[in-house]
Amino acid sequence: MKEYSVPKNRFRNFYHFESAGSTMTEAENFIKKGVRGGIVLADMQSDGYGRNSKSWFSPDNGNIYMSFFEKMDQSKPLDLIPQRTALSVLETVRHFVKDVPVNLKWPNDVLLDMKKVSGIIAKTVQHGKDRFYICGIGVNVYMPECGSFSHTWEVGSIFDENSEITTESVLSKLIENIDLAFAEDHKEIQRKYLDEISWMKDRKIKFTQDGIEFEEGIITGFSPDGSEITVSVDETEKEFSTLSISEIW
Numbered sequence: 128m129k130e131y132s133v134p135k136n137r138f139r140n141f142y143h144f145e146s147a148g149s150t151m152t153e154a155e156n157f158i159k160k161g162v163r164g165g166i167v168l169a170d171m172q173s174d175g176y177g178r179n180s181k182s183w184f185s186p187d188n189g190n191i192y193m194s195f196f197e198k199m200d201q202s203k204p205l206d207l208i209p210q211r212t213a214l215s216v217l218e219t220v221r222h223f224v225k226d227v228p229v230n231l232k233w234p235n236d237v238l239l240d241m242k243k244v245s246g247i248i249a250k251t252v253q254h255g256k257d258r259f260y261i262c263g264i265g266v267n268v269y270m271p272e273c274g275s276f277s278h279t280w281e282v283g284s285i286f287d288e289n290s291e292i293t294t295e296s297v298l299s300k301l302i303e304n305i306d307l308a309f310a311e312d313h314k315e316i317q318r319k320y321l322d323e324i325s326w327m328k329d330r331k332i333k334f335t336q337d338g339i340e341f342e343e344g345i346i347t348g349f350s351p352d353g354s355e356i357t358v359s360v361d362e363t364e365k366e367f368s369t370l371s372i373s374e375i376w
Contacts, residue, residue, distance in 0.1 A: 129170060131295055136306040138195050140165030146187075148173050150194035151248065151263045157196070158254050158261075164197040166302065189294045190284075191266040195305065199251070199258045206313055209235055209249040210320040210353055212262045215304040216245045217323060219266075222300050224288045231323040232372065233349070233356055242283025243267075268297050280373065320353045332358070333374040336367055 128145045140162060147153050147169035154167045171187035213235035220237055221229045230238045237245035248263040267284040285292055308316065327346050334341050344358040355366050 129294070131168065131298060133166070134299055134303050134306070136166070136302050137309060138164045138166050138197060142167045144169040146171050146173065147192075149263075150192055151250075151261055154194040154196040154261045154263075155252055158252060158259050164195075166193065166195045168193045168298070188271060189269045190271060191264065191268060191294065191298055191301070193266075193298070193301075194261055194263040196259050196261040199260055201258055207316050207320070207352060208260050208262065209247065211308040211311070211316055212247050212249060212264065212305065213237070214316065214319055214323065215301065215308045216247065216264060216266065218304045218308075219297065219301045220244060220285060222304075223285050223292050223297065227288050230326060231320075232375070233324045233327055233353070234369075236280070239283050239285065239288065241281070242287075243280045244283050244285060264301070266297060266301065268292060268294050317352055321349060321351075324349060324353060327375065330375050332372050332376075334358070334370045334372045336370040 128143070131141075131143060133141050140157075142153070142157065142165060144150075144153065144167070147167075149172055150167040150169050153169070154165070157165055157167070169192045172192050213231055216235075216237050217229060217231050220239060224239060227240045230241070232238050232243075235247040235249075236243050244267045246265050249260065251258055251260050253259075267282060269286045270284040271282065285297065328348060330346050332344050332346060334344060341360060344360045346356060347359050347364055348357045349355065350357075350366070355368050356370065357364055357366050358370075359365075
């Protein structure tokens with residue numbers, strides 16, 4: 128099994144599996160055992176999933192399949208947890224790629240030269256009187272062998288643009304950036320996130336929401352914290368908190 132040395136971070140515990148059904152599930156199992164925070168990494172997943180229960184193809188090929196979790200202060204709001212996570216991944220990819228555009232596609236897909244290299248999922252769970260958040264991250268360090276696996280967006284990898292990277296170097300930088308983002312001020316995270324998704328405004332998109340496929344819409348704006356997107360469909364503006372964008376132009 129691969130060995131990893133990770134930087135010191137707020138989550139304290141690091142759990143590495145050669146194989147797991149899902150790092151999200153393993154994180155929840157640790158919560159049930161009384162662990163208050165940690166990072167879970169698997170070399171491969173047999174039952175990985177992303178937003179809207181979409182399967183995540185997770186072979187043992189050097190890509191990152193990771194979840195992190197932490198007990199929440201119930202006196203505070205969710206505090207932009209998905210946005211913090213998305214910005215962490217974005218900055219990690221940019222650290223290793225200098226001459227190719229890296230964009231954040233709402234709500235939290237990271238695109239390298241308009242190809243998807245990372246996806247994120249976040250949720251909260253209740254255990255007794257305590258509430259926890261869990262964030263899952265998949266990063267294509269290397270190009271995955273997708274085979275017959277279906278995907279709505281063209282995929283890419285960091286290695287496509289930087290052949291000197293290693294899984295360990297990307298993982299280390301990612302954990303470092305997560306630690307920094309979760310310590311940053313709420314308003315600053317909000318500002319950064321809105322700035323990073325602003326390139327999408329006034330773009331036409333094809334998207335799916337609640338199983339309904341929309342042929343075309345125009346993005347007209349975002350909510351103040353970026354959790355909702357406003358799309359003009361047939362000259363009527365609609366706000367969505369979840370949708371899946373398959374094309375943007």
